[in-house]
Amino acid sequence: MxxxxxxxxxxxxxxxxxxxxxxxxxxxxxxxxxxxxxxxxxxxxxxxxxxxxxxxxxxxxxxxxxxxxxxxxxxxxxxxxxxxxxxxxxxxxxxxxxxxxxxxxxxxxxxxxxxxxxxxxxxxxxxxxxxxxxxxxxxxxxxxxxxxxxxxxxxxxxxxxxxxxxxxxxxxxxxxxxxxxxxxxxxxxxxxxxxxxxxxxxxxxxxxxxxxxxxxxxxxxxxxSPSISADAFDAPGQNRHPQIKQLSADKPFRTVGEAEMKAGFSAHQPTYLPPGYRFQAASVGNFRGKSMIVLRYNNGISVISLFQVVDDGTIGPKFGGKRIGAITRAQGGRKLVLVGNISPSELSQVISSVQ
Structure with a gap:
């Protein structure tokens, strides 16, 4: 299908x-x-x-x-x-x-x-x-x-x-x-x-x-080695005068604490990770005007990403949406989305361990 x-x-x-x-x-x-x-x-x-x-x-x-x-x-x-x-x-x-x-x-x-x-x-x-x-x-x-x-x-x-x-x-x-x-x-x-x-x-x-x-x-x-035109890497769509949407810089931090200070709230972290995975970096983004912490874990080959915002009752179901291959969950005062190239059962085990 x-x-x-x-x-x-x-x-x-x-x-x-x-x-x-x-x-x-x-x-x-x-x-x-x-x-x-x-x-x-x-x-x-x-x-x-x-x-x-x-x-x-x-x-x-x-x-x-x-x-x-x-x-x-x-x-x-x-x-x-x-x-x-x-x-x-x-x-x-x-x-x-x-x-x-x-x-x-x-x-x-x-x-x-x-x-x-x-x-x-x-x-x-x-x-x-x-x-x-x-x-x-x-x-x-x-x-x-x-x-x-x-x-x-x-x-x-x-x-x-x-x-x-x-x-x-x-x-x-x-x-x-x-x-x-x-x-x-x-x-x-x-x-x-x-x-x-x-x-x-x-x-x-x-x-x-x-x-x-x-x-x-x-x-x-x-x-x-093809020939490249001078404007090949210019901003696309300029001739249509598009609406500009600024993306977050998503600056990486070496520690979770640094990201927490930037976001203004504490991050919930998994107590279980699949074998070989270790903390890689944290970053702070934005979801509909709210600070969002992203924690990334790496095993040298693949990455698991945990997105989270404070669940104040106004986030709604659009945080994470219905992403295939990801798990969205509300627990412990946070809205969570976990994305990774691992089996659904392991995704479930990781997100269930978040505290």
Whole structure:
């Protein structure tokens, strides 16, 4: 069964833009490889003592480093599977490494014409049906920190990387790798298809701890190093004079206490987390004029997010809405929404433990 859901489709498209959720592309230095072909005396000993684990880690590191420089455009399909439903969308994607990106939705009809643009300074999301332009701080440059974090996790063995075989995506040969937490406990994991020629990630599948596929994003066509027009990363929808809606800066804090001081109320926290998950960061946003605390937990592969506001009787059911794959609950004087790429039973266990 295929359905459309604007919130999840927008959320699913972000799978294409972060390692802990997405598309990671990079042009390698092909000059060195080409030069190696002309070396008079080959030196096979250089690779003689490489351990079996070195090659998969090298594929992951190349893919992560690629995020910072590859320029590309293509057509991408994103699908999120939740509770037996397949929620899909198609986008035209333009990306300039970790400097800028643009997503233009082409289907379903409900989203066709929407555009998301980030030029490294500002983030815009234009919704033509309401003629609204959401404006916020850039998100694309957060990639640098995430790339460094994952590379360090791979080096110290916090994640395991294994090669699963070869495939062809968007007419390009690629290597398939699985990236999983090394804590030995069942936890969400990812399968990545990495372009053999460029290091580009051409496809990603995300699985929960039970091995159930939760989302998939892949290219049907892709062009490397296309020409980019001067206005490609300008704010979309300006010719229609849209209504401007300012988005929260959502500044991350290292401790829950800092977020509580900013929001003006205490945060309720889970006493249970799935194996391997640890507190990552807290932030303070805004929901209909009310402060909202967001707590994020990470296992090195996936993120669980807990949103909460003070339940003063005026919030109503729209906080969280009817999100597929999320749990909304009122308890302990708070309205809570828990979102994560884990099984429904684990989501329920986490939110039930919030105190």
């Amino acid at each position: 295929t359905v459309t859901h604007p919130h999840l489709l927008t959320r699913a498209s972000r799978i294409a833009f972060t390692m802990l959720g997405g598309l990671i592309l990079l042009a390698p230095n092909l000059a060195d490889a080409q030069a190696g072909r002309h070396t008079p005396t080959p030196r096979p000993r250089r690779f003689a003592h490489r351990t079996p684990e070195a090659a998969p880690i090298a594929v992951l590191q190349r893919l992560l480093q690629a995020e910072t420089s590859l320029v590309f455009e293509g057509t991408q399909i994103t699908a999120v599977s939740r509770d037996g439903l397949d929620i899909s969308s198609e986008q035209h994607v333009l990306r300039n490494g970790d400097q800028a990106f643009r997503i233009d939705y082409t289907r379903p009809e409900r989203l066709a014409g929407e555009s998301i643009v980030d030029n490294g300074k500002s983030y815009w999301h234009y919704r033509p049906k309401n003629n609204i332009l959401e404006v916020g701080p850039s998100r694309v440059q957060r990639l640098r920190k995430r790339i460094h974090t994952v590379i360090e996790q791979a080096k110290r063995g916090a994640v395991t990387v294994t090669i699963q075989g070869q495939d062809t995506i968007a007419s390009r040969p690629c290597t398939i790798i699985d990236v999983k937490s090394a804590n030995g406990q069942p936890s969400p994991w990812r399968r990545l298809w990495v372009d053999a020629a460029t290091g580009a990630q051409l496809k990603i599948e995300q699985y929960d701890a039970t091995g159930q596929r939760r989302s998939s994003s892949f290219f049907t066509t892709i062009a490397i």
